[in-house]
Amino acid sequence: MATATDLLTLTQWFGANFPVGSYAYSHGLEAMISDEAVTDKDSFANWLHDVVEFGSGRQDAILLSLAYRGDAEQVAELALALSSSGERHFETTQQGRAFGQVVANVWGDAQSAWPFCVTAGAAAQTHGLPLEQTLVFYLQGFVSNLCTIAARAIPIGQSDAQQVLRDMGPVIERIAQVALTATEDDLGSAAFAGDIAAIAHETQTVRIFRT
Numbered sequence: 001m002a003t004a005t006d007l008l009t010l011t012q013w014f015g016a017n018f019p020v021g022s023y024a025y026s027h028g029l030e031a032m033i034s035d036e037a038v039t040d041k042d043s044f045a046n047w048l049h050d051v052v053e054f055g056s057g058r059q060d061a062i063l064l065s066l067a068y069r070g071d072a073e074q075v076a077e078l079a080l081a082l083s084s085s086g087e088r089h090f091e092t093t094q095q096g097r098a099f100g101q102v103v104a105n106v107w108g109d110a111q112s113a114w115p116f117c118v119t120a121g122a123a124a125q126t127h128g129l130p131l132e133q134t135l136v137f138y139l140q141g142f143v144s145n146l147c148t149i150a151a152r153a154i155p156i157g158q159s160d161a162q163q164v165l166r167d168m169g170p171v172i173e174r175i176a177q178v179a180l181t182a183t184e185d186d187l188g189s190a191a192f193a194g195d196i197a198a199i200a201h202e203t204q205t206v207r208i209f210r211t
Contacts, residue, residue, distance in 0.1 A: 002133045014141030020098040022145045025091045026209035028197035041160040044150045055191025060117035061135050061179035067121030068131050076114035084195040087211040092116045135176035143168050
């Protein structure tokens with residue numbers, strides 16, 4: 001059972017103020033906006049749902065869980081191999097490196113420069129944080145960042161972005177439950193449009209975000 005200290009730590013780790021630079025990464029959303037595939041609240045909500053339920057959200061949650069429950073170094077190699085594009089590889093390794101450095105500086109243990117989800121899972125295990133809550137907070141942080149980007153870049157406005165974030169709650173809970181006991185055989189992604197958008201963003205002429 002999570003203690004108040006556990007929840008405060010997880011809130012800090014996966015909150016908007018934790019310096020991993022997540023605000024600079026749109027996860028391919030900027031390319032979807034540029035192509036007018038995402039133009040409003042509803043199209044953004046649909047895109048976000050697919051990314052979390054069938055794409056990198058689900059896959060990263062499983063990888064986090066595997067790192068927490070097993071050999072994080074081996075899981076890191078698997079996570080890197082599963083990166084669907086150069087930008088996805090860059091995004092997850094840069095955030096993972098930043099996250100690990102801050103955890104090491106503040107909590108006092110050294111973390112390797114692994115993909116973000118793997119570093120987060122290993123850190124949570126090291127500090128005795130409950131896996132289920134770690135998964136929920138990790139996914140909430142991922143979704144929250146994309147909602148913030150949508151509010152600015154589409155733009156849909158803060159109220160609509162917060163409504164989308166609220167509506168993603170059941171999806172986050174469901175994916176966290178799946179990831180709790182998932183194995184490597186459960187890994188897989190079917191959010192092909194999101195992967196293609198991430199690839200397209202690599203050569204996008206005008207862009208604000210790094211991915």
